[in-house]
Every structure is written in C-alpha cells, then in structure tokens.
Amino acid sequence: TEEKSLNFLEEIVEEDLASGKYKSIVTRFPPEPNGYLHIGHAKSICLNFGLALKYGGKTNLRFDDTNPVKEDVEYVDSIKEDVKWLGFEWSQELYASDYFDQLYAFAVDLIKKGLAYVDDSTPEEIAAQKGTPTEPGKGNEFRNRSIEENLDLFAKMKAGEFPDGAKVLRAKIDLASPNMHMRDPLMYRIKHAHHHRTGDAWCIYPMYDFAHGQSDSIEHVTHSICTLEFIPHRELYDWFIDKLEIFPSHQYEFSRLNMTYTVMSKRKLLQLVEEKMVDGWNDPRMPTIAGFRRRGYTPESIRLFCDKIGVQKRENLIDLSLLEFCVREDLNRNAVRRMAVLDPVKLVITNYPEGQVEELIGENNPEAEDGGGTRSIPFSKELWIEREDFMEEPPKKFFRLGVGLTVRLKYAYIVKCTGFKKDDAGDVTEVYAEYIPESRSGHDTSGINVKGTIHWVSVQNALTAEVRLYDRLFKVENPSNEEGDFKEYINPDSLQVLPIVFIEPALAEAVPGAPYQFLRKGYFCLDENSSSDKLIFNRTVGLKDTWAK
Numbered sequence: 042t043e044e045k046s047l048n049f050l051e052e053i054v055e056e057d058l059a060s061g062k063y064k065s066i067v068t069r070f071p072p073e074p075n076g077y078l079h080i081g082h083a084k085s086i087c088l089n090f091g092l093a094l095k096y097g098g099k100t101n102l103r104f105d106d107t108n109p110v111k112e113d114v115e116y117v118d119s120i121k122e123d124v125k126w127l128g129f130e131w132s133q134e135l136y137a138s139d140y141f142d143q144l145y146a147f148a149v150d151l152i153k154k155g156l157a158y159v160d161d162s163t164p165e166e167i168a169a170q171k172g173t174p175t176e177p178g179k180g181n182e183f184r185n186r187s188i189e190e191n192l193d194l195f196a197k198m199k200a201g202e203f204p205d206g207a208k209v210l211r212a213k214i215d216l217a218s219p220n221m222h223m224r225d226p227l228m229y230r231i232k233h234a235h236h237h238r239t240g241d242a243w244c245i246y247p248m249y250d251f252a253h254g255q256s257d258s259i260e261h262v263t264h265s266i267c268t269l270e271f272i273p274h275r276e277l278y279d280w281f282i283d284k285l286e287i288f289p290s291h292q293y294e295f296s297r298l299n300m301t302y303t304v305m306s307k308r309k310l311l312q313l314v315e316e317k318m319v320d321g322w323n324d325p326r327m328p329t330i331a332g333f334r335r336r337g338y339t340p341e342s343i344r345l346f347c348d349k350i351g352v353q354k355r356e357n358l359i360d361l362s363l364l365e366f367c368v369r370e371d372l373n374r375n376a377v378r379r380m381a382v383l384d385p386v387k388l389v390i391t392n393y394p395e396g397q398v399e400e401l402i403g404e405n406n407p408e409a410e411d412g413g414g415t416r417s418i419p420f421s422k423e424l425w426i427e428r429e430d431f432m433e434e435p436p437k438k439f440f441r442l443g444v445g446l447t448v449r450l451k452y453a454y455i456v457k458c459t460g461f462k463k464d465d466a467g468d469v470t471e472v473y474a475e476y477i478p479e480s481r482s483g484h485d486t487s488g489i490n491v492k493g494t495i496h497w498v499s500v501q502n503a504l505t506a507e508v509r510l511y512d513r514l515f516k517v518e519n520p521s522n523e524e525g526d527f528k529e530y531i532n533p534d535s536l537q538v539l540p541i542v543f544i545e546p547a548l549a550e551a552v553p554g555a556p557y558q559f560l561r562k563g564y565f566c567l568d569e570n571s572s573s574d575k576l577i578f579n580r581t582v583g584l585k586d587t588w589a590k
C-alpha cells in the first residue's frame with residue numbers, strides 16, 4: 042500500500058514528541074451545543090481523534106457551552122450520538138460551563154495583576170474607541186480604575202447588581218496593537234439568562250476568547266486545533282495563558298471544510314429547519330451527520346472522505362461527488378443486493394403455468410467472499426419490470442425488451458418478448474413474453490446468449506414501499522457566495538417521492554442502518570420513520586456518478 046505523507050499537524054505532533062516537549066498528546070473536539078454536527082465537524086472529529094489514536098494520546102469531548110441563549114440539551118445529546126456513530130470514543134466528557142468558577146477566579150487574578158478592568162461603556166462606545174486597523178484606539182476613564190474598585194465592581198456584576206449590558210470586564214492589553222483582538226478585548230458580559238446546565242447560578246458569562254484557551258489549559262490539551270478564522274485570536278490565546286501562568290496549550294489552525302451544493306453553517310442549517318424547508322436536522326438532504334446517517338451513509342464512508350480530503354492551511358471547496366464516491370466504495374463492498382421495481386409495468390410470461398410459484402435462489406452480495414449467503418426469491422407468471430426496460434420501437438443496441446428481443450431475468454430465466462397491450466391513452470399496460478424453461482440461472486442448458494439482464498419482482502409476492510429519491514439541496518455550487526438570501530437557491534426538486542414501489546419479499550426484514558443495493562437502481566436504506574405497515578426506503582446514492590461527463 043502506498044505510504045501517505047504526513048499532514049502538517051502530524052509533522053508538528055511528531056516533532057513535539059521527538060523533542061520531548063510532550064510525552065503524549067491531548068486533543069479535544071469542542072462543539073458549541075447550538076445545532077447538530079455537520080460534515081465539516083466530521084473533518085474536525087476525524088482530525089482530533091485521529092491524531093490521538095495515531096500517536097497514542099487522548100481526546101476529550103468538550104462542550105463549548107458559554108453562550109446560554111442558543112444552547113440546548115437536545116444538541117448535546119445529538120452531538121454525543123454522532124461522535125459515537127462516527128466510531129470515536131472520547132476520553133472525558135467535559136463542559137466549559139463546569140469551569141465557570143475557575144474562569145471567574147482567573148479573571149479575578151488578572152484584575153489583581155492590573156490586567157483587567159470593568160468598563161461601563163456601551164458596545165457602540167467600545168467599538169468607536171477601538172480605532173481602526175490603521176489607527177490606534179483610545180482609552181477611557183474606566184481604564185484607569187483602581188484594582189480595588191475593579192474587584193468590587195466585578196463581584197457586583199457576578200452578584201446580579203447590574204442589568205444586561207451595563208458593564209463588561211475587559212483585558213487591559215494594548216489599544217495600539219496592530220491586532221484588533223488585542224485592543225482590550227471583552228472577557229465577560231452580563232446576561233441574565235438561564236443556562237441549560239448551570240441554571241440561574243450565573244448572570245455573567247465569559248466570552249469565547251476567555252473561555253476556550255483557559256478550558257484547553259485546564260484540561261492540559263497540548264494541541265488545540267481550530268479553523269483558520271481563529272488565527273488572529275492566537276495572540277490573545279497565548280497572552281491569557283502567559284499572564285495567568287497556567288498550562289501552555291497551543292493553538293493550531295487548519296482550513297474548514299466547504300462542500301459544493303450545500304451550506305455548512307449551523308445558523309443557516311437552523312434556518313432551514315425552523316422554516317420547515319427540510320424535515321428536521323436529520324433530513325436526508327441535510328449535510329448533518331444525522332442527515333447522512335438517515336440517508337444511508339456509513340461511518341466508514343465519512344471517515345474515508347475525511348481521510349481523502351486531508352488537512353490544509355488554505356480555504357477550498359470540496360466537490361460533493363467525492364463524498365458520493367466514498368460511500369459507493371463502501372456500499373459496493375457491503376450492501377446486500379435486492380430487487381425493487383420503481384416504475385412498474387406488468388410482464389406476463391404466457392407459457393408459464395398459471396398459479397405456480399417457484400422459489401429461486403439469489404446471492405446476497407457477489408462482492409462478499411462467500412457471496413454473503415443467499416435468499417429465496419419467488420418467481421411466477423406475472424412479474425413487475427421497469428417501464429423503461431420495454432420499448433415499443435427499440436433502437437439498435439437496446440439490450441432489453443421489445444417485441445422479438447430476448448433478455449435474462451436476473452436469477453431466473455431467459456425470456457423472449459412476444460407482444461404488448463396499451464390502454465386508450467396509449468400507455469403500455471402489459472408486456473408479453475415466453476420463457477425458456479431450460480435457461481434457469483445456474484442450470485442453463487439452453488445455449489442461448491443474451492446481452493441484457495433486467496430485474497423484476499413477482500406480482501403476487503411483491504411488497505409495496507414508498508421510495509424517496511434525493512438530489513442536491515441547492516441548485517448552485519456555492520449558495521453562500523450568491524447574491525441575496527441563500528434560501529433562494531434551494532433546489533425545488535431535491536426530493537422525489539415514489540409512493541408505490543414493488544420490492545421483493547426478503548426486504549420485509551430490512552432494518553434502518555443496513556445498506557441495500559437495489560439492482561441497477563442504486564443504494565438504499567430503510568428510513569427511520571418506516572413501519573411494517575408502511576415501508577419507506579431512502580436512496581443513499583445512485584450506482585454511477587450521474588454528474589460526471
């Protein structure tokens with residue numbers, strides 16, 4: 042097998058281990074529980090857990106839950122389920138909100154060192170005083186408050202003596218720094234809001250920059266990996282750790298995953314859910330892990346995808362078809378083969394005995410070593426076949442049915458088409474054929490060669506199911522880059538429902554999460570809302586890349 046070169050983060054980790062900087066590494070996956078995880082998060086998960094697995098370290102799952110307003114336990118639960126489903130085990134389940142006392146103590150420490158102050162300015166005033174990238178900011182009278190006064194005011198902020206927005210705690214750094222994040226950034230704001238874990242214990246909440254690095258440090262995270270937009274935050278990340286004299290975690294940045302024909306921000310995905318443009322966070326068209334799972338994607342296929350896209354330091358846009366390629370790779374190997382007729386027309390075998398049902402044997406998976414076992418498939422005089430497998434006036438090289446043409450019925454007999462019937466509207470209602478009794482698959486002594494094989498389902502034995510076919514959720518490659526509201530670019534045909542599809546009886550045993558290949562039609566899985574009264578199958582992906590030239 043070909044030797045893969047190290048990505049830049051693996052190089053850093055190897056150096057740090059070789060130099061003895063660390064004996065082992067600690068990474069973390071730090072989602073904010075304000076939405077479901079998407080395929081971009083999968084990249085971060087595979088990266089963080091992957092590094093620890095490869096180098097014998099550990100990875101914590103840390104909920105970055107410092108913003109009480111948008112967060113919810115529903116999201117915490119879904120995140121845990123999704124990380125597990127992807128195949129990873131965290132070392133500890135942690136919550137930034139568990140550090141609120143410690144973070145408060147850190148803030149007090151900085152005040153005592155003369156490195157933080159309480160500011161009464163409004164957000165507008167603070168923004169105006171910050172200056173611009175080319176012009177230094179200016180201080181205000183609050184910047185010179187005494188340590189005693191700051192300690193007193195900060196304690197009163199915590200005690201709930203001030204309304205929302207009345208005061209903030211700021212780090213006292215450098216109002217002339219070329220890095221705007223260093224111009225006395227906010228550390229705490231007042232927010233009288235209920236938190237999903239700490240309840241009403243707090244009415245001041247730490248800002249991201251004062252929570253994230255300190256949480257990393259508390260956990261002794263060695264390599265804190267985040268996306269590129271945090272590069273300008275790194276200086277502040279290091280400053281807090283340095284001034285607090287705590288464990289030196291280090292931040293490293295990689296480019297986030299962007300994928301064609303979808304959106305990846307939780308804010309936008311939430312809009313699709315709230316405005317009912319999709320059937321919840323796990324709608325099979327959503328780029329969420331839960332959506333992919335319901336659609337029939339496997340954890341292996343998503344991990345393979347993350348491996349293939351690699352880790353870079355530059356923004357890029359990955360083609361959705363690469364993900365589809367990965368899931369086909371996996372499903373071709375592992376999906377059980379079944380027959381289903383999506384757009385049925387009846388085929389009558391005129392020389393087959395009326396009322397007779399013959400049980401034929403079909404291999405479950407020719408890609409599996411032992412063929413994946415077999416199932417029995419009933420065959421009878423009347424079969425459903427795909428409407429597109431018959432043509433009234435077949436062109437040359439149409440290796441399916443048309444009067445006078447011969448095909449093999451998969452797992453069964455060779456048949457020769459003898460005629461057809463139409464209704465008043467001119468639609469074909471029945472196709473007639475004769476079978477060749479000595480041509481049964483596996484026992485064929487007919488000596489006849491046919492070019493085409495088609496799938497079928499016995500009319501009297503067929504089960505019915507609803508089948509849902511999916512297409513891209515958006516009409517354009519990069520909806521977030523288009524003018525106006527991204528929702529204007531939703532593909533109106535992203536879901537096609539086939540209410541009555543005929544399926545072979547063995548599919549009665551289908552369970553959600555098990556992959557099937559419906560011969561010639563693609564990969565399918567049972568939808569989680571399916572019941573024995575109403576079977577519902579989702580198409581995961583077609584057999585071929587229909588978008589390739």
Ligand code: ATP
Binds near residue numbers: 296307
């Ligand atoms: P969003 O903008 O979708 O809300 P986020 O970065 O705010 O994303 P978090 O819950 O904070 O979402 O993300 C948890 C982790 O996953 C972070 O370390 C973040 O960098 C990473 N992450 C989020 N989106 C992507 C992406 N598209 N590609 C790679 N990593 C991502």
Ligand code: MG
Binds near residue numbers: 073
């Ligand atoms: Mg975030």
Ligand code: MG
Binds near residue numbers: 073307
């Ligand atoms: Mg976010």
